[in-house]
Amino acid sequence: MNTTTTRLNALRGGQPPVNHNARTLVGLSVNPGCARRALLDACGADKGTVARQAGHPWQFGQSRFALARGNAFEQQVKEYGGARLLALLRESLDLPVEQVAYIPLKSVGDSTGREQRYRQTCRALVGAARGGPDPGTLYDHPMLRLNVGGNDVYLEPDLIAFKIGDRFYIVEIKSFPVIDRQANGAQVAAATRQASIYVIALQDLFATNGLDPELVATSVFLVTPKDFGNTPIATLVDARKQISMLNRQLARMDRIDILLDLLPSGLTFDLAVDTTGVPTRPAANLAADLRRIPARYRPECMAHCELAGLCRDEARQNASLDVYGQGVVDIFGGVDTTHTALALAEGRQPSDDQAGVARTLRHAERLRAALAEGAA
Amino acid sequence: MQNNEETLDELENRLAQLRRALRLAMVERDAARVAQLRQQLHRAESLWEDKAAAEQPVSAADASDASAPAPVSPDAPVSEPALAALLPTREQVHQTLSLLEVPAAPKLITAVHEAFFPGELPASRLASLRRDEERSYRSAPNARPYYLCPALTADRLAPARALLTVSTWPLERRIMGAHSPRVDFLTTATKIASALISYSQLGPRWTPDAQTRAERLLRSFAVSIPGALGPPTLAGHVPALDPDQVGDAAKAELSVHLEVDRRQRSEAATWARDRLSEAERLFGNRLASVRNSASAD
Numbered sequence: 165m166n167t168t169t170t171r172l173n174a175l176r177g178g179q180p181p182v183n184h185n186a187r188t189l190v191g192l193s194v195n196p197g198c199a200r201r202a203l204l205d206a207c208g209a210d211k212g213t214v215a216r217q218a219g220h221p222w223q224f225g226q227s228r229f230a231l232a233r234g235n236a237f238e239q240q241v242k243e244y245g246g247a248r249l250l251a252l253l254r255e256s257l258d259l260p261v262e263q264v265a266y267i268p269l270k271s272v273g274d275s276t277g278r279e280q281r282y283r284q285t286c287r288a289l290v291g292a293a294r295g296g297p298d299p300g301t302l303y304d305h306p307m308l309r310l311n312v313g314g315n316d317v318y319l320e321p322d323l324i325a326f327k328i329g330d331r332f333y334i335v336e337i338k339s340f341p342v343i344d345r346q347a348n349g350a351q352v353a354a355a356t357r358q359a360s361i362y363v364i365a366l367q368d369l370f371a372t373n374g375l376d377p378e379l380v381a382t383s384v385f386l387v388t389p390k391d392f393g394n395t396p397i398a399t400l401v402d403a404r405k406q407i408s409m410l411n412r413q414l415a416r417m418d419r420i421d422i423l424l425d426l427l428p429s430g431l432t433f434d435l436a437v438d439t440t441g442v443p444t445r446p447a448a449n450l451a452a453d454l455r456r457i458p459a460r461y462r463p464e465c466m467a468h469c470e471l472a473g474l475c476r477d478e479a480r481q482n483a484s485l486d487v488y489g490q491g492v493v494d495i496f497g498g499v500d501t502t503h504t505a506l507a508l509a510e511g512r513q514p515s516d517d518q519a520g521v522a523r524t525l526r527h528a529e530r531l532r533a534a535l536a537e538g539a540a
Numbered sequence: 541m542q543n544n545e546e547t548l549d550e551l552e553n554r555l556a557q558l559r560r561a562l563r564l565a566m567v568e569r570d571a572a573r574v575a576q577l578r579q580q581l582h583r584a585e586s587l588w589e590d591k592a593a594a595e596q597p598v599s600a601a602d603a604s605d606a607s608a609p610a611p612v613s614p615d616a617p618v619s620e621p622a623l624a625a626l627l628p629t630r631e632q633v634h635q636t637l638s639l640l641e642v643p644a645a646p647k648l649i650t651a652v653h654e655a656f657f658p659g660e661l662p663a664s665r666l667a668s669l670r671r672d673e674e675r676s677y678r679s680a681p682n683a684r685p686y687y688l689c690p691a692l693t694a695d696r697l698a699p700a701r702a703l704l705t706v707s708t709w710p711l712e713r714r715i716m717g718a719h720s721p722r723v724d725f726l727t728t729a730t731k732i733a734s735a736l737i738s739y740s741q742l743g744p745r746w747t748p749d750a751q752t753r754a755e756r757l758l759r760s761f762a763v764s765i766p767g768a769l770g771p772p773t774l775a776g777h778v779p780a781l782d783p784d785q786v787g788d789a790a791k792a793e794l795s796v797h798l799e800v801d802r803r804q805r806s807e808a809a810t811w812a813r814d815r816l817s818e819a820e821r822l823f824g825n826r827l828a829s830v831r832n833s834a835s836a837d
């Protein structure tokens with residue numbers, strides 16, 4: 165075990181590590197400059213529990229109901245060896261009728277170890293890419309691996325990869341409806357981003373095994389229910405833009421070992437669970453350790469990170485303008501906090517790069533005062 | 541007709557006949573006959589157990605089925621709700637699997653049971669079945685005429701997730717190769733289609749509710765089989781369901797896959813017969829050794 169792994173384990177403490185999935189990696193790439201999140205994710209800490217234990221529980225993402233519906237839909241598309249999926253692929257891609265082989269990769273015998281499953285996935289996919297005697301068509305629940313910030317993370321996708329001709333495609337099953345062939349743009353974008361992570365991981369798998377990463381198609385199949393019903397439809401989405409964007413963001417992420425070097429010694433996310441598994445670490449103590457790692461809060465965090473409650477509080481306490489989003493930050497170029505903004509509005513002498521903003525703020529302050537007088 | 545001179549084989553034939561007759565009586569909602577057959581079955585089972593204990597145990601894989609009408613005599617009627625409770629879960633699952641003749645997941649077993657057999661069989665009751673069956677087998681191997689076992693994966697002969705089979709089936713049928721999910725899916729469609737055809741001849745004795753469920757189930761298969769449904773009748777209307785057409789379409793696609801599937805399954809079965817103990821053949825190989833020849837195909 166190398167020292168980075170040892171240090172990450174110490175950082176996480178006594179709890180078992182949680183797996184990455186595309187959602188967590190997309191979240192990570194939304195805020196590539198945040199060391200706090202990068203470290204929490206790299207060590208496999210359960211951010212939801214950490215945030216709760218630090219006194220800042222944060223709920224985001226799908227409701228329980230939506231999750232249950234999503235799972236039911238996915239089950240329906242995948243059951244009976246992906247029968248529905250085969251029908252869709254035959255229809256939209258002219259998948260030959262002989263191609264029905266279905267390879268479940270969810271477990272290796274009774275074992276579900278990550279490394280073992282990853283090796284099994286490699287064996288199956290690399291074998292198929294090399295044109296084994298009987299290459300498969302659908303691969304359910306492959307275990308993928310990706311190097312993030314110099315650290316290997318396992319990806320546990322709920323999906324199917326499939327092969328037609330000599331190309332592999334990623335299929336992402338999502339339960340948001342497509343009405344009259346129109347889906348909510350934001351949902352499609354999010355689903356495409358997630359699928360792109362798998363494209364990148366699959367490309368990486370082939371490259372690691374001496375095969376051409378171009379074997380992986382850069383378009384992904386989005387399978388969604390049609391018009392609120394349960395009939396699945398497939399849409400081929402060009403994901404090239406998302407793939408290159410995610411690649412850039414992943415590359416921009418600081419190296420984990422460098423981040424680890426900057427940490428004060430003794431810092432840990434350990435929850436000090438008692439014999440019954442209940443965390444006993446005092447909230448203030450855990451929160452203090454979290455705050456010792458630099459974060460970069462922005463409103464997007466609210467939809468992507470379990471720590472958003474804690475980080476937003478912190479940003480508010482520091483009167484940071486980040487709380488109001490990139491738009492506001494851009495308008496206030498050169499001004500970081502609400503304290504500075506108010507001082508400028510009330511006449512404080514601006515620095516050179518604040519001159520433009522200061523004029524606007526003073527103008528706004530005059531209008532506000534005039535309105536207040538009129539109302540009085 | 542029943543005496544102590546019956547051999548185990550004859551007894552087992554009679555048990556199979558009784559079960560079949562019982563199934564029919566239940567479908568026909570003939571409560572009196574059900575009660576009476578149930579008693580006969582019970583007596584025959586105890587007899588079988590005594591005999592089996594006295595003789596060499598038969599291999600579970602050798603127990604066979606046969607068909608002939610069962611002996612019938614009048615008996616006290618039982619009430620309707622009692623009908624449902626008559627068969628233990630394992631027998632309900634057995635009768636359903638005997639209709640399908642392919643490995644099936646609890647969800648499918650429940651759906652088929654709801655459509656073709658009286659009584660309830662909630663999927664939750666199937667959860668512990670596999671474990672119970674294995675425990676029963678291990679405590680007294682082959683004491684029962686059949687066991688409900690997992691299907692086996694072709695590459696490792698490990699228990700396949702969630703799929704149930706019957707121990708008396710040929711090993712080939714209980715093994716899942718890469719093409720088997722599709723082959724079994726199509727086979728299931730043909731079985732449901734023919735059951736639907738023969739049950740609809742029962743007339744009002746097959747409840748309209750059950751028939752609707754059977755049709756819905758068949759349709760859910762048909763949508764994924766090329767040529768199984770006609771074109772939509774009107775814009776937005778679902779195409780009509782013709783069980784014959786579904787069966788034919790499924791058989792047509794089956795002919796494409798059968799050969800390659802049979803080869804994979806029988807290769808794995810040969811391997812299993814050579815290497816595995818009977819218990820492992822029934823309940824799966826728990827050691828994660830891989831068959832090199834057939835891995836990942």
Ligand code: SF4
Nearest residue numbers: 198460461465469475
């Ligand atoms: S919520 Fe906090 S930890 Fe999470 S990404 Fe945002 S700033 Fe970083």
